[in-house]
Amino acid sequence: MTARVLMVQGCTSDAGKSALVTALCRWAHRRGVRVAPFKPQNMALNSAVTADGGEIGRAQAVQAQACGIEPQVDFNPVLLKPNSDIGAQVIVHGHPVADMDARDYHAYKRRAFDAVMASHQRLTHAYDAVIVEGAGSPAEINLRDRDIANMGYAEAVDCPVILVADIDRGGVFAHLVGTLALLSPSEQARIAGFVINRFRGDLALLQPGLDWLQRETGKPVLGVLPYLHGLYLEAEDALPRGRDHKPDAQLRVAVPALPRISNHTDFDALRAHPQVDLHIVGPGEAPPACDLIVLPGSKSTRADLAWLRAQGWDRAIAKHLRYGGKLIGICGGLQMLGRTIHDPLGIESEPGSSVALGWLELETTLEMGKQLHRARGHLSFADAHVHGYEIHCGVSYGPALAQPFAQLDGGRSDGALSADGQIIGTYLHGVFDDPQALHALLHWAGLRNAQTINVHTLREASIDRLADALEAHLDTAKLEQLLGMTACVP
Structure with a gap:
């Protein structure tokens, strides 16, 4: 039948x-x-x-x-x-x-x-x-x-x-x-x-x-x-409309709305958290003062990197870090935080290389064949497990990876944590979805009394x-x- x-x-x-x-x-x-x-x-x-x-x-x-x-x-x-x-x-x-x-x-x-x-x-x-x-x-x-x-x-x-x-x-x-x-x-x-x-x-x-x-x-x-x-519920594609009113918000988070932003569902846990004021910043909108900036994934990383610069985000990030703010790059955002992004085969755009933001000592080369993995592990800087998934063509390499963001099951490591502890880069989408990882990351970003929420339960x-x-x-x-x-x- x-x-x-x-x-x-x-x-x-x-x-x-x-x-x-x-x-x-x-x-x-x-x-x-x-x-x-x-x-x-x-x-x-x-x-x-x-x-x-x-x-x-x-x-x-x-x-x-x-x-x-x-x-x-x-x-x-x-x-x-x-x-x-x-x-x-x-x-x-x-x-x-x-x-x-x-x-x-x-x-x-x-x-x-x-x-x-x-x-x-x-x-x-x-x-x-x-x-x-x-x-x-x-x-x-x-x-x-x-x-x-x-x-x-x-x-x-x-x-x-x-x-x-x-x-x-x-x-x-x-x-x-x-x-x-x-x-x-x-x-x-x-x-x-x-x-x-x-x-x-x-x-x-x-x-x-x-x-x-x-x-x-x-x-x-x-x-x-x-x-x-x-x-x-995780959106199919459209960015969330407006901002939620949160009278108890204590942590301000800004995310640039890249033209080719991918997997913005990464931020659903932040949007759901009653103590987090999440601001997705659109084109022409000045980057706001905040506690944490998150650079999201991108389907066209080099083009979106150029857009970031044109919108003044490079200067805003430098000022943000000078004043002690925290910074996370996820997937394409991780690649943007490095020194250079190479696309010799023209996988995402015209062949060539772009100078990245330079906050992490790493380079990325886009290669044929997409990395598609589910991953579990533990954060390197806190007693918390983490899970997520990888979707990327880029392979990153450099000294920054010697101090990873997370140790994954199976002996792999993921991402980078800067020596001063201000900057995180990770290839893991869904990094905020694990309640333990979310609590640890919010504490790292400055929210000392973070409530525990479970996105799976909310969904x-x-x-x-x-x-x-x-x-x-x-x-x-x-x-x-x-x-x-x-x-x-x-």
Whole structure:
């Protein structure tokens, strides 16, 4: 018996597809269904490393957690990691195949779709249900040819589709009706219903619009999800909006919003911590006074290094260190803290070398073949364990590495700690996620009475809140019918 497949598509990016898929996964998992997430094609710079050493979109790793299973490369067979406005690294079944511009990738899509269907076949034979997330919107007319991310996939596997729209943006009825109108007749027929996301207010005032929508389109509204404040779920790609109000904040942390910032989910633990004021600093915004600066990962390290200098961060970091502030570089940020970054093969950009910021005695050379590892170990400067994952092409070498940031299981070491103790460099993404490591790093940065938080526990609570909202506000009988759950539930 093959799995039932249900797909969630959105009227826009960030409409709530990832959150709804996560909610559906946890809801089905609670009911004893063997369920798996699936995103045929993802474009994101937030990624995760699977147990078998592959790379997938971060949102699919969260959705796997919602299903109670380990992430697999089949959950996201095609991942595009943008490295310019017109090009991206193409990752298939967890490993890079090439850098392509938009035209080249369009020609490559037939092969990419073969990978999508191979993953689809494996998942539908291994699970009772597969919950699929689309990408962007199915109504992008210029992307309809050879589509593998939305209706192209849904038509190929003949699955029903839920269409979700974000009412908080405004224009929700136009989004839903307009999207439906731009679909072909066969695509319109497979829309099983609408979900409206992020509603705040009196539902009775919305009801006349819902009644009109059902009359106008002939499609049911499966429910209206409320705006859930304070969710701690790793974002697919978009940077967090605004700053949280934290009256008890005692440690100020600044992170430059690099143009090609990668894995900004590294900072979710800092964003969640009640004593930390996290400020992601955008372009044109002056670097603020703070206790800790964190240089994040980057998909285009040399280009983002040039951007940092143009924004005045090199001078701001020098002043910050003179006044005793602390500095951490993660992955590409570690490379920026060294003396030189070499890219002789043009892996991330044009071949060449760039003078880095010079705060650590090390150099980095970008090489073919990406390092993809999960890692565990202990911090070298505190009695605390640490875990994370590595995703990088760079190989770093130099005297600074003789005093590592962490000793990893298996005899490896990671990163560097400056002789004066002010600067840390590490290749470990997720370094703040371990409660012990987070506590030690906050103490190192100056927060002496740091509260203990557990990001995994916070994420679990958020996933459960999503599933609770689904149970309370959506037509679960219709969802059970779409998933054929009566045959799966004991």
